[in-house]
Amino acid sequence: MSGTSGKTDSGRPIGRRYILGILMRLLVNFAVGVGALYAILFFVLSKPLAGEYAAVYHQLRGLATYMRPVVTVSVLAYALLASLSTAALCVYIFHRVAGPLYRMEQVLEEFRSGAATRPVSFRHGDQAGPLAEAFNAWVGVLRQDRGRLLARMEEAERLCLLDEATCRAEMGKALRQVADDLAAYR
Amino acid sequence: MTRSQYSRLRKIRYVNPRLQGGAALLFAFLIAAGGTAFGALAGRALRQTLLSAAVRGHYPMRSAFEIVREPLAGYLAALFAGTFLPAAVLLLVLAFAARSGINRVVQALRASADRDLSTPARVRGSAAIPRLGELVDGARAETLASLRSIRSEAEDLAGGGVPAEEFRLRWDALKQRIRGIAP
Numbered sequence: 001m002s003g004t005s006g007k008t009d010s011g012r013p014i015g016r017r018y019i020l021g022i023l024m025r026l027l028v029n030f031a032v033g034v035g036a037l038y039a040i041l042f043f044v045l046s047k048p049l050a051g052e053y054a055a056v057y058h059q060l061r062g063l064a065t066y067m068r069p070v071v072t073v074s075v076l077a078y079a080l081l082a083s084l085s086t087a088a089l090c091v092y093i094f095h096r097v098a099g100p101l102y103r104m105e106q107v108l109e110e111f112r113s114g115a116a117t118r119p120v121s122f123r124h125g126d127q128a129g130p131l132a133e134a135f136n137a138w139v140g141v142l143r144q145d146r147g148r149l150l151a152r153m154e155e156a157e158r159l160c161l162l163d164e165a166t167c168r169a170e171m172g173k174a175l176r177q178v179a180d181d182l183a184a185y186r
Numbered sequence: 187m188t189r190s191q192y193s194r195l196r197k198i199r200y201v202n203p204r205l206q207g208g209a210a211l212l213f214a215f216l217i218a219a220g221g222t223a224f225g226a227l228a229g230r231a232l233r234q235t236l237l238s239a240a241v242r243g244h245y246p247m248r249s250a251f252e253i254v255r256e257p258l259a260g261y262l263a264a265l266f267a268g269t270f271l272p273a274a275v276l277l278l279v280l281a282f283a284a285r286s287g288i289n290r291v292v293q294a295l296r297a298s299a300d301r302d303l304s305t306p307a308r309v310r311g312s313a314a315i316p317r318l319g320e321l322v323d324g325a326r327a328e329t330l331a332s333l334r335s336i337r338s339e340a341e342d343l344a345g346g347g348v349p350a351e352e353f354r355l356r357w358d359a360l361k362q363r364i365r366g367i368a369p
Contacts (some may be wrong), residue, residue: 013288017280023274026213030270033217034262037224041258045251045271060240063250064233064344069244071229079221086217087210101314109322111327116369128281128288134295141299142329142368149364153237153357168350171357178364182337183332184301 013128014097029089033082040074073168100128107135147179202314209280212274220269228261287315291322303330329367336363 045063049056100122111117117139120132156174160167193266232254240252247253287309294307303326309319339360 013292014281014285019278022277022281025272026273026277030200030266030273032271034266037265038258038262041254045254046249048249049247055261057240060250060253064236066231067236070232071225071232075221075225079217082217082221083210083214086213086273090210091206092309093202094206098205098314101318102201104318105321107301107315108318108325110369112321112325114369116188130292131288131295134292135297138295138298139368141301146363146364146367147220150361153361155363164350168353170344171353172344175340175360179337179340179344182333182340185333185337186302186304 015127021157022089024087025093029085030082033078033085033136036081037074037078039075041070044070044074079120096125097127098125100126104135105127106132108156111139144182149181152175152177189332205284205314211356212276212280216269216273218274220265224261224265224269226264230256231257231261284315287311289320291319292313294322294326298326298329303327303333332363332367334361336367339363 010114029131049059077095103122107117107120119136119139122129145154152174153171155165159170235254235257236250238245253259285339290307290309297305298302306323308317338358340345342348343356343360348356
């Protein structure tokens with residue numbers, strides 16, 4: 001079968017390497033998010049404690065009072081950063097699955113509308129390659145059968161040059177063969 | 187779809203809001219839940235750590251960060267584990283669900299190549315794959331209906347009793363219908 005560049009490792013619709021790749025990217029993404037949260041809290045809390053006992057006591061009490069808002073704002077920044085980067089990651093990575101599915105939907109709609117169907121091929125690196133292979137194989141079988149049925153009917157037509165009775169008999173025979181061939185479809 | 191149309195699709199990354207957007211929303215929910223838990227637990231614990239350090243009055247540390255560094259590192263590690271591990275599980279569940287759905291569609295198409303057009307794909311789940319399964323089943327059902335109609339017409343014509351002129355017309359019409367199979 002030609003034209004399916006979207007073959008995945010070990011012939012699976014979604015390859016293991018692809019899933020591992022997403023897992024690794026997610027790991028890095030989440031680690032960067034937590035790292036950013038750490039950096040924000042470090043930046044807020046790393047101010048040196050200056051002065052004597054009373055001054056340090058008041059600084060720590062003050063910091064303790066503002067700890068919750070500080071953590072809340074830091075967490076909001078972390079959640080925003082991590083969610084946006086994960087959303088971008090989802091869009092960027094899952095288009096390798098979403099793209100082929102969209103393409104197959106288009107091809108199937110074309111097929112159902114009766115328009116000429118070309119062999120389906122996916123982009124290099126796309127997942128779901130077996131979908132295109134299986135669809136192309138099915139259309140190939142249909143076309144093969146169509147060719148065989150037409151060849152039988154045309155062969156019967158050629159025999160019509162002899163005489164009318166032979167012509168009708170050959171056509172009837174061809175029609176029975178056509179019906180028998182189509183009986184295989186269930 | 188022509189090759190030029192498809193090459194335009196190459197530049198479009200956001201093609202399926204239900205699949206890509208749905209996954210992004212689920213991960214964002216996990217991050218938000220982890221962040222909320224971290225905010226509630228770490229906020230209270232770090233506040234307590236600072237207050238007890240203030241009361242104790244021993245300050246070998248140069249900054250408040252040095253006082254909270256250890257508990258903070260623990261909470262951050264817990265946040266990382268608590269968000270990454272569920273996200274990894276979620277990703278695996280999504281990937282295996284998608285793989286299973288696509289496999290069912292592939293099996294239905296392979297069965298079609300063996301001339302079985304009636305066994306449904308039975309794709310369950312969410313996002314785009316059940317819709318693809320429905321489209322495949324629809325295409326198979328329409329093809330089967332068309333082939334059965336051609337077969338019935340062939341049997342009818344082969345049965346005889348049709349006048350020669352009408353036979354010729356129906357013969358040509360039948361050929362035309364056969365040409366319409368998988369154009």
